[in-house]
Amino acid sequence: MSATKPNSLLTVPTGLLQVPAVVKNTIKPDSPEIKLSLVIPTFKESKNIPKIVQRLTQLLDAKIPDAYELIVVDDNSPDLTWETAQNMIPEYPQLQVMCREKERGLSTAVIRGWQVAKGEILGVIDADLQHPPETLLKLLTKMEQGADLAVASRHFEEGGVSEWNIMRRLLSRGAQVLGLIILPGVLGRVSDPMSGYFMVRRKAIAEKILRPVGYKILIEVLGRGNIHWVGEVGYIFNERIEGESKVTWKQYIEYLHHLLNLRLARWPSRFICFGTVGLSAALEVRNRKSEVRSFFYDNFR
Ligand SMILES: Nc1nc2c(ncn2[C@@H]2O[C@H](COP(=O)(O)OP(=O)(O)O)[C@@H](O)[C@H]2O)c(=O)[nH]1
Ligand SMILES: [Mg+2]
Structure with a gap:
């Protein structure tokens, strides 16, 4: 499905958004097994990518050295985020980069990354440092304890948001309530179904045809995956320091569209x-x- 050469870009998978159950053995026989594949979707994040890669590498090298991979999936950003990331590969050998030209969108970027991933645990984290990298290790612990899905939640234990105004809080909660009305059995399973920071076991979503619309990849995973045990950890959603959010009203419409698609599918x-x-x-x-x-x-x- 994909081929990697050192320092080259990953080949973008085409066709259905389907994660394979078994990874083709393209790795050298003596190379260590990959446990965690973490996708970092990016669009115009050239100022953030060096920092997030450095922090994630530091954390994961201490916890599971050589047993993880970081996969940046960029949508051909005009600020050349993909190139910035690609130039870091010699210093960060666990890093790989995909640059998409024919497809766009956060959720599909994540799945395209998972399609080329080698790990048994598949994860996603934003590039803009709004998701604290340290929480990653808590998510990993939940997965090691046997969870099928581990979600970083703003509404669990010590979780929260930093400086959101009342309008933003209302919109976020309103979207969640709407989701609970349309799909109670899906969104009701976690305290923060809008989270974009989570890990899922490959076998829970393998071979499922995923059809996400827009931003909310977690509801797709919950809606179509075989998820039995869900673990949650609280986190504080940081403010953005560099770059800007890509969320517009379009994402709210897409969210509604996605909810209705899942409702019909069920x-x-x-x-x-x-x-x-x-x-x-x-x-x-x-x-x-x-x-x-x-x-x-x-x-x-
Ligand atoms: N590949 C890809 N990444 C995206 C796209 N839109 C947003 N992202 C990335 O997804 C993450 C979250 O996006 P952001 O706009 O910060 O969402 P917010 O935190 O909800 O405001 C960031 O790493 C973005 O760079 C997209 O269309 N394609
Ligand atoms: Mg953000």
Whole structure:
């Protein structure tokens, strides 16, 4: 599906957004097994990428040296984020870079990164340092304890947001409430379904055809994955220091679209089930009616 040469860009997978269950063994036989593949989606993050890569490397080298990979998936940013990242590869051998030209969007970028990943644990973190890198180790611990999904949450234990105004808080909570109304069984499973900072076990989403719309990759994973045990850790969502948010009203519309898609995707089986029960009941009534009719016909005519 993809090929990597030292210092070269990863090949962008095409076709369905489907993560393979088994990783093709393109790694040298003596190279250590990758446990964690962390995708960093980027668009116009050239000022943030050196810092986030450096901090993540420091943390992960201390915890799981050589057993992780960092995959930057950039959408051909005009500030050449992908090139900045690519130039760091000699100093950071666990780093790989993908640059997409034909596709755009946060959620699909994450899945394209997971498609080329080698780890049994797949993760995602923003590039802009709004997700504190230290929380990563707590997420990893949850996964090591057996979670299928570990979510960094702003609404769990010591979690929160730094300097959000009332409007932003209302919009965020409003979006969550709307999601809970449309898809209670999906969004109700975690305290912060809007989180973009989490890890998932490969086998929980492998071979599923994912169809996210927009920004909220976590609800896609929750909606279509086989997720049994969910772990949560609290975190404070930092303010951005460099660059700017790409969120506009378009992302709210896309979020609604995504919720409705997932709602519809989860209906057919129930409809088929109710439909089958309804149809058999109707047939049964019809059979009984003809039985009763023939009984009267045979006995009382
Ligand atoms: N590849 C890719 N990354 C994106 C896109 N939009 C946002 N990102 C990245 O996703 C992360 C979160 O985006 P951001 O705009 O900061 O969202 P916010 O924190 O909710 O305001 C950052 O690392 C962005 O660079 C996109 O269209 N493609
Ligand atoms: Mg951000």
